[in-house]
Amino acid sequence: METITLTINDIAVEIDKGATILDAAKKIGIRIPTLCHHDDLCAAGNCRVCVVEQKGARTLQASCVVPAAEGMQIYTNSRKVREARKTVIELLLSEHAGECTSCYKSGNCELQGLAQEYLACGDAFIDISDKSPIDISSPSIIKDDSKCIRCLRCVRTCAELQGVSALWSTHKGNKTKVETFLNKPMHYVVCTNCGQCVNRCPTGALTERNYIEEVWRAIDDPEKHVVVQTAPAVRVGLGEALGMGSGGVVTGKMVSALKRLGFDSVLDTDFTADLTIMEEGTELLARLKSALQGRKSATFPMMTSCSPGWIKFIEHEFPSLLDNLSTCKSPQQMFGALAKTYYAEKIGVDPAKMVSVSVMPCTAKKFEANRPEMYSSGFKDVDYVLTTRELAHMIRQAGLNFADLEDGKFDSIMGESTGAAVIFGATGGVMEAALRTAYEIVTGREVPFKNLNIEPVRGMEGVKAAGIKVENVKDEWKFLEGAELKVAVAHGLVNARKVMQEAEKGMSPYHFVEIMACPGGCIGGGGQPIPTSPAIRLKRAEAIYEADEALPLRKSHENPEIAAIYREFLGEPLGHKSHELLHTHYTPRNRT
Amino acid sequence: MNSDEKAKRLRGLQEKVNLIFREIDCIELLERAIKEDPETIIQKIIDSGLRGRGGAGFPAGLKWKGAKEAAGGIKYVVCNADEGEPGTFKDRRILDEQTDKVITGMAICAHAVNATEGSIYLRGEYNFLLSKLSAKCNTWNTIFKDKGLVFKVGVKSGSGAYVCGEETALFESMEGKRGEPRNKPPFPVIAGYMDEPTVINNVETLAYAAMIIADGPESFKAIGTKDSMGGKVFSISGDASVKGIFELPLGMNLQEFVDLFGDDDTKAVQVGGSSGVCVPRKNFADTIIGFEGVPTGGSMMLFNSTRSMYHVLENYLEFFEEESCGQCTPCRAGCQQLLKGIEAVRSGEKPLSYIEKLRDLAQVMSVASKCGLGQSLVNPFNSITRYFREEICY
Numbered sequence: 004m005e006t007i008t009l010t011i012n013d014i015a016v017e018i019d020k021g022a023t024i025l026d027a028a029k030k031i032g033i034r035i036p037t038l039c040h041h042d043d044l045c046a047a048g049n050c051r052v053c054v055v056e057q058k059g060a061r062t063l064q065a066s067c068v069v070p071a072a073e074g075m076q077i078y079t080n081s082r083k084v085r086e087a088r089k090t091v092i093e094l095l096l097s098e099h100a101g102e103c104t105s106c107y108k109s110g111n112c113e114l115q116g117l118a119q120e121y122l123a124c125g126d127a128f129i130d131i132s133d134k135s136p137i138d139i140s141s142p143s144i145i146k147d148d149s150k151c152i153r154c155l156r157c158v159r160t161c162a163e164l165q166g167v168s169a170l171w172s173t174h175k176g177n178k179t180k181v182e183t184f185l186n187k188p189m190h191y192v193v194c195t196n197c198g199q200c201v202n203r204c205p206t207g208a209l210t211e212r213n214y215i216e217e218v219w220r221a222i223d224d225p226e227k228h229v230v231v232q233t234a235p236a237v238r239v240g241l242g243e244a245l246g247m248g249s250g251g252v253v254t255g256k257m258v259s260a261l262k263r264l265g266f267d268s269v270l271d272t273d274f275t276a277d278l279t280i281m282e283e284g285t286e287l288l289a290r291l292k293s294a295l296q297g298r299k300s301a302t303f304p305m306m307t308s309c310s311p312g313w314i315k316f317i318e319h320e321f322p323s324l325l326d327n328l329s330t331c332k333s334p335q336q337m338f339g340a341l342a343k344t345y346y347a348e349k350i351g352v353d354p355a356k357m358v359s360v361s362v363m364p365c366t367a368k369k370f371e372a373n374r375p376e377m378y379s380s381g382f383k384d385v386d387y388v389l390t391t392r393e394l395a396h397m398i399r400q401a402g403l404n405f406a407d408l409e410d411g412k413f414d415s416i417m418g419e420s421t422g423a424a425v426i427f428g429a430t431g432g433v434m435e436a437a438l439r440t441a442y443e444i445v446t447g448r449e450v451p452f453k454n455l456n457i458e459p460v461r462g463m464e465g466v467k468a469a470g471i472k473v474e475n476v477k478d479e480w481k482f483l484e485g486a487e488l489k490v491a492v493a494h495g496l497v498n499a500r501k502v503m504q505e506a507e508k509g510m511s512p513y514h515f516v517e518i519m520a521c522p523g524g525c526i527g528g529g530g531q532p533i534p535t536s537p538a539i540r541l542k543r544a545e546a547i548y549e550a551d552e553a554l555p556l557r558k559s560h561e562n563p564e565i566a567a568i569y570r571e572f573l574g575e576p577l578g579h580k581s582h583e584l585l586h587t588h589y590t591p592r593n594r595t
Numbered sequence: 596m597n598s599d600e601k602a603k604r605l606r607g608l609q610e611k612v613n614l615i616f617r618e619i620d621c622i623e624l625l626e627r628a629i630k631e632d633p634e635t636i637i638q639k640i641i642d643s644g645l646r647g648r649g650g651a652g653f654p655a656g657l658k659w660k661g662a663k664e665a666a667g668g669i670k671y672v673v674c675n676a677d678e679g680e681p682g683t684f685k686d687r688r689i690l691d692e693q694t695d696k697v698i699t700g701m702a703i704c705a706h707a708v709n710a711t712e713g714s715i716y717l718r719g720e721y722n723f724l725l726s727k728l729s730a731k732c733n734t735w736n737t738i739f740k741d742k743g744l745v746f747k748v749g750v751k752s753g754s755g756a757y758v759c760g761e762e763t764a765l766f767e768s769m770e771g772k773r774g775e776p777r778n779k780p781p782f783p784v785i786a787g788y789m790d791e792p793t794v795i796n797n798v799e800t801l802a803y804a805a806m807i808i809a810d811g812p813e814s815f816k817a818i819g820t821k822d823s824m825g826g827k828v829f830s831i832s833g834d835a836s837v838k839g840i841f842e843l844p845l846g847m848n849l850q851e852f853v854d855l856f857g858d859d860d861t862k863a864v865q866v867g868g869s870s871g872v873c874v875p876r877k878n879f880a881d882t883i884i885g886f887e888g889v890p891t892g893g894s895m896m897l898f899n900s901t902r903s904m905y906h907v908l909e910n911y912l913e914f915f916e917e918e919s920c921g922q923c924t925p926c927r928a929g930c931q932q933l934l935k936g937i938e939a940v941r942s943g944e945k946p947l948s949y950i951e952k953l954r955d956l957a958q959v960m961s962v963a964s965k966c967g968l969g970q971s972l973v974n975p976f977n978s979i980t981r982y983f984r985e986e987i988c989y
Contacts, residue, residue: 049923062970068778090955091924091925131928153927175918176927177919
C-alpha cells in the first residue's frame with residue numbers, strides 16, 4: 004500500500020493513500036469533532052463541523068472528506084478553525100429548537116455536546132427552526148423536524164444500510180428538509196420502524212416513541228401484575244447505556260435492576276427464543292417433508308420471522324413472497340401470548356390484571372406489539388415495548404447504581420433459556436440455534452461443528468451462505484438421507500433485498516434463510532444504545548457468543564421449561580394450541 | 596462625453612475584440628483543428644491565457660491538459676449553459692446566434708482531450724432553445740462522422756436550480772440525481788460526469804477557444820491585460836444608459852465603463868452578479884474589471900441614487916436563501932441568517948452592531964462552505980454593508 008506523509012499540528016504522520024485528514028488525525032490521537040460523519044455511512048461533508056486549516060489553501064477543508072495528501076500541513080485548532088466551528092455550531096443551534104431541559108435526547112445529543120465544548124451560544128443567531136407539527140403517527144418513531152439539523156445521517160442510513168429510503172432529503176435552500184414520500188406521516192409510508200435512523204440521529208429529531216411513563220404507571224398500580232421479558236441482545240447493550248463500556252454481558256445486573264424497579268415477574272424472552280426454535284425447526288422439517296415426499300407443495304426458501312422490521316419490509320417490498328415466511332410469531336409475541344395464558348394460569352393471576360412489558364433492542368417491536376394479530380391471549384399480548392435505551396433511562400430515574408448491582412436470577416416457568424436462545428441476538432444466531440436442534444432431531448447427533456459453534460453463519464458479512472450435509476438419519480427422517488440443507492443469513496435490509504430478489508426470480512438455492520432487519524442483527528438494533536458502530540457491533544456480538552459458551556445448556560430442545568410447557572400446555576410443536584397462540588399471518592402492503 | 600462620443604468610443608472598443616459574434620466558417624475550422632495534434636491545440640489555449648468565462652477564471656488550457664492526462668475509459672466535454680447568475684444573459688444570445696461556434700469549440704476540446712461524448716447542459720428557463728440546439732447537435736454529429744471525429748454531442752435540460760451551474764452539482768443533475776455540489780477533490784478533470792474525466796467549460800469559454808484556434812493565440816493575447824487576456828461578453832443592466840450584451844476587452848477600469856454605460860448618476864456597480872462585489876462610486880477609478888481586480892462572469896448591474904442598497908442586498912439574499920442547495924450548514928443556515936439579520940437590524944429588533952456579527956458570519960461562510968455558492972456570498976454582503984452601511988441601518 005502506497006503511503007503519504009503529512010503534518011497535523013506540526014506532527015508528522017504517515018498514512019495509507021486514500022485516507023482522509025480525519026483518519027490521519029485519529030491515527031496520532033488528535034480528535035476532530037464531527038457531526039454528519041458516521042462510521043456506518045458514506046462520507047457527506049455536509050455539516051462542516053470538522054473543518055481544518057490547510058496551509059496555503061484559501062478555504063478550510065472538511066477533514067472527513069478531503070483525502071490526506073503528500074506534504075499537506077494541517078492545523079486542527081487554529082483560531083480560524085475554532086471560530087468557523089463555533090459559528091457552524093451556532094448556525095446549527097439556530098435551526099434547532101433547543102429544548103435541552105425537556106428533550107428526551109438531552110445528555111446523549113451530539114449537538115448539545117459540541118455546543119458545550121465550543122461554548123456556543125444558543126441564541127447567537129435568529130431562530131429559524133422548522134415549525135411543522137411533530138409526527139407522532141408511528142408507534143415506534145417520533146419525528147420532530149424542529150430539532151433536525153439536516154446532517155442527513157438518517158437519509159443515508161435508510162438508503163445505504165436498509166435500501167428503504169423512507170426518508171429523503173427534499174426541497175432546497177431554506178426549505179431543505181428530511182421528509183417521507185409526499186411528507187406523509189411515518190406510519191403511512193414504507194418505513195419499517197427499524198429505528199436505525201433513530202440510532203444515528205445526532206439530535207432529538209428522530210427518537211423512539213417512549214413508553215416509560217406508561218410502564219411506571221403500571222408498576223405503581225397495586226392492582227396490576229406487571230410481567231417483563233428481556234430480549235437476548237439487551238443484556239449485551241444495556242451496560243453501555245449505563246456507563247460500563249461496550250461488550251459486557253450484564254444479564255444478572257439487568258435482572259436485579261428490573262426487580263428493583265418493581266416488576267412483579269422478571270422473565271426472559273430467551274425462553275420463547277428456544278420455543279421459536281422448536282416451532283420454526285419443526286415447521287422447516289415439515290416443509291421439507293412435504294416437498295421431498297411430494298404429497299403437498301411447500302414454499303422454499305423458508306424465511307425467519309423474528310425481526311418485525313424485516314416483516315414490514317417484505318410486506319411492502321415483496322408481498323408475493325409472504326408464503327415464504329415462517330408462520331412463527333417473533334419470540335416477543337410468543338412470550339406475550341403465553342404470559343397472559345400459560346403463565347397467568349400457572350401463577351394464578353387474572354390475565355385482565357396482567358400488564359405485559361418487553362425490553363427490546365428494537366423500535367419495530369413497538370409496532371409489532373400493536374399489530375391487530377397480536378391479541379391471541381384474548382388481551383393485548385404485549386402491552387408496552389421498551390428499548391434498551393428506555394430501560395437504561397428508567398434505571399437512572401430510579402437512582403440505581405447499575406454497575407454495583409448484584410447478579411439476580413430470572414423467575415421460573417418462563418425464565419430458563421439456553422445458549423441457542425442467547426445467540427438470537429447476533430446475525431446468524433437464529434440459524435445456528437435452529438441447526439443445532441433440527442440436525443439433532445433428524446440424526447440424533449450434535450451438529451458436526453467444533454464446540455457446537457457453526458462458524459459459517461457467524462460474522463458481519465452481509466449475506467452468508469452455508470450447506471450442511473444430512474447423513475445417517477433416524478428412520479422417520481429417511482427421506483432426508485444424503486440431502487444437503489442449504490441456508491443463508493442476511494442482515495441489514497439492503498442485504499435482505501439481494502436475497503429476496505433472487506427468491507423473487509425463483510433462483511434462490513436455499514432451503515432456509517435467516518433475515519434480520521438491522522446490521523449485525525439485534526445487537527445492532529435500532530433500540531440499542533447510541534452510538535452503535537461497526538466496532539461496537541463486533542464487541543456486542545463477541546459478548547453474545549461468550550454468553551452462549553458460558554451456559555450449561557446450549558440447545559433449545561434441552562431447555563427443561565420448554566419440555567414442561569409442551570408437556571403441560573402446548574402438546575406438541577405445530578399443535579393446535581401452538582397454532583392458536585404462537586403462529587401468525589402477514590399482510591401485503593403497497594410501496595408507497 | 597456626449598452620446599455620440601460615447602457611441603463612437605463603444606464602437607471602437609467593440610471592434611478591438613469582435614470575436615464571439617464574428618461569423619466564421621466553423622466546418623473549415625473544425626477540419627483544420629482536427630488535423631493538428633492535441634498537444635498543439637492545448638498549448639495554443641494555454642498560450643492564449645484564456646481563463647474560464649463563467650466567473651471563476653480557471654485557466655482553460657490547464658483544464659484541458661488535466662483531462663487529457665487523466666486516466667479514464669471515456670471522457671466527456673460538457674458545455675455549461677446553466678447561465679443562472681442574476682444579471683447575466685449573454686450565454687443565451689451566444690448559444691442562440693453562435694451555436695456552431697460553441698459546438699465547434701466543444702469538438703476541438705474533444706479532439707484535444709480525446710473525449711468522445713459531449714453535452715450542452717441547458718438552463719431550464721432556456722428551454723425555448725432546446726429544439727434548435729438539438730437539431731444543431733444532430734447536424735454536427737453527422738459532420739463529425741464525415742470528418743472522422745469520434746465525438747457525439749447532445750443537449751441536457753436543467754430544471755431551474757441556480758446551484759446546478761456549479762460544475763459538480765451540474766454533473767449530479769445530468770446523472771438524474773439531486774443537484775447538489777460534490778466534495779472536491781476529486782476535480783472534474785479526474786472524475787466528473789459519470790465519475791469520468793470531464794472538461795466543463797462555460798458557453799463563452801468554448802466559443803473563445805474556437806476563435807483562438809481559428810486566429811491563433813497571439814491576437815487573443817493582444818487584447819486585455821497581463822492577468823486578464825482577451826475579450827469578455829458583458830451583460831449590462833440596471834440604471835444604464837445603454838443596456839444589453841457587449842463584447843469588450845477585459846482590463847478596463849470601472850470609471851471608463853461607467854462613463855460609457857452609466858446614466859451620470861451611477862452610485863454603485865454590482866460586478867459579477869449577485870455573488871459578485873458591489874463597487875461604490877469612490878472606487879470606480881481604482882477598480883479594474885478583470886481577474887486582477889473584480890472578476891465577472893459578465894453581469895454588470897448599475898445602480899443610481901434612486902436605489903436603496905438595502906433592497907438590493909435584501910433581494911440578493913432572498914435569492915440565495917432559496918437557491919442554496921441546502922446541503923452544508925454555513926450556506927443553508929448562513930444565507931437565512933444574513934437575510935433575517937439585515938431585516939432585524941432594519942426593523943430595530945437587533946442593534947446596529949449585529950451587522951458586524953453578520954459580516955463575520957459571511958467571512959466564515961466564505962471559508963467553510965462546501966462550494967462556490969456559499970463561499971461567494973461574502974462578496975455582495977461585505978461590500979454592500981461596508982460601503983452602504985447607512986442605507987442598511989436606517
